[in-house]
Every structure is written in structure tokens, then in C-alpha cells.
């Protein structure tokens with residue numbers, strides 16, 4: 001089952017040094033999800049072959065422009081390209097008014113409908129459940145209402161051992177029960193325990209998107225033991241006071257959070273325009289949490305790979 005994230009934007013505040021504001025595309029079992037949609041996201045999607053027509057769910061963390069100013073353009077392109085499928089949009093409530101205002105003054109009626117799900121910045125909630133996946137909002141600590149998003153695979157069914165199934169000639173109608181853990185009773189009455197016929201499924205994997213926020217233990221429990229943590233790291237730790245004023249995190253703090261919450265891997269992003277190169281941020285984070293990588297645009301991370 002595919003579970004991967006492609007970085008489309010990694011800059012905070014403004015586009016600079018060929019870095020774009022925040023956006024990421026998740027591919028989960030060939031279902032596509034967009035997380036944040038800063039200015040320039042459409043161009044980045046074209047560049048990295050992320051097809052807008054395949055995106056049915058968009059998640060917006062908060063209403064600072066670097067996280068959503070590309071959204072109305074994308075919604076408009078979907079309309080012009082003849083989209084008819086409903087789009088589900090998970091976002092702070094005022095975004096609905098912002099979108100409707102822009103559509104109203106351009107006299108545009110979208111050819112598809114948008115279903116809005118308003119995030120609550122104060123409470124962690126399950127906001128989406130599909131066959132494969134549960135998505136929870138993560139209340140973060142930012143200057144304005146902001147939530148991250150936690151993507152968790154559901155527990156999968158047990159896997160059949162083909163050779164054993166074939167040797168016993170078990171009829172197909174028993175497969176579903178076997179996958180759920182049942183034993184098999186043969187026509188002669190002999191019972192074959194499930195553990196001889198199936199193996200454990202792959203462990204469910206998880207991805208947490210935490211941007212923007214300052215260091216705050218309140219969300220640590222929720223993101224415990226994720227396979228991959230994306231955490232903003234706007235500044236180096238020498239800028240801690242600036243990080244506190246603007247409600248952002250330093251690279252050192254992001255690494256501490258990954259360590260405390262037992263993340264398997266960390267990606268840092270949302271880099272300040274003051275850093276032309278990113279080595280300083282990476283070195284600082286790796287000094288605390290070696291399994292740290294930079295959110296390089298165009299790079300795809302397989303969740304649960306390590």
C-alpha cells in the first residue's frame with residue numbers, strides 16, 4: 001500500500017531562493033491529499049507531476065497567507081478544467097467566506113461542489129475516515145488558530161499463506177474470515193488454527209504534519225510514535241526569542257520534539273527567508289535527532305520506509 005508525501009513548498013512567509021510557501025501532496029493507496037496550498041502550489045504540482053484532478057481532499061492548517069494563498073487559484077483551475085466531483089475541504093471556518101467572496105466578485109459559480117469541514121483549533125478530533133485511513137486534527141500553538149493533521153493507516157487484515165491455503169484447498173468464501181483471524185474447520189472436522197494459515201499484517205503507519213506552531217507539549221501525546229513527523233523549524237535556536245514572538249519553532253526544538261515523541265524520522269521545513277542555505281538548520285536538528293532530513297521541494301518521502 002502506497003503511503004508517501006511529496007514536498008511542494010518549504011518556505012515560511014514569502015517565496016524566496018527558489019523555495020515556495022507551504023504545500024505537500026500525500027499519496028495514500030493512490031488517493032491524493034493536498035496539505036496546505038501556499039502561493040505557487042499549482043506550478044509546483046505541474047513541476048512534480050501531482051495531478052489536481054486526482055485530489056479530492058484538501059487540508060488547510062491556518063489562514064496565514066503562506067499556507068493558503070494558492071488555494072483560490074487551484075479551485076478556479078479545477079473549475080476551468082471541468083471538474084464535477086465534490087471536493088472536501090478541511091479548514092478554519094473563515095476560509096469559506098474568503099473563497100465565496102472571491103467567487104462572488106468574479107461572478108463564478110463552480111461546476112463542482114465544495115464540502116467544508118471546519119477544524120477546531122482547541123480540540124484534537126477525527127475529521128476523516130476512509131477505508132484505509134483516519135485523519136485527526138492536531139491543535140497547535142500559533143499566533144492565530146492553527147491545526148496540524150495526523151494521517152494514520154487503519155489496522156490491516158491478516159495475510160493468507162497461499163501455499164497452506166492451496167494445500168488444504170480452502171474455498172474462497174472462507175478467506176474473509178481467515179483474514180479477520182478465524183480458524184478453519186475442514187469438511188472432515190479437523191480444525192486448523194489461524195496462525196498456521198495467515199501471517200500478521202504490516203503494522204499501520206502514521207504521518208504527522210505540524211506547521212505552524214511554537215514548542216508546546218500539549219500535542220506531544222497525540223503524535224507519539226509516528227513513522228514520519230514533519231515539523232516546522234523556521235529558525236535556528238540562536239533566534240529563539242524571535243521564534244517565541246512569532247509563535248514558531250527552532251530546528252533544535254523540532255528535533256527535541258521528534259526525540260521526546262519517539263518519531264522514527266523527522267522532516268524539518270517552513271524555513272525563514274533569512275537562510276539562503278539550510279545546512280545550519282539541518283546540522284542543528286541532527287545534533288539532537290540524527291534521523292532528520294530537510295523538506296526539499298520535489299522530494300518524496302515514503303512513510304514507514306525506515
Ligand SMILES: [Zn+2]
Pocket residue numbers: 012013022064066067212270
Ligand atoms: Zn507559515
Ligand SMILES: [Zn+2]
Pocket residue numbers: 062064142212
Ligand atoms: Zn503561520
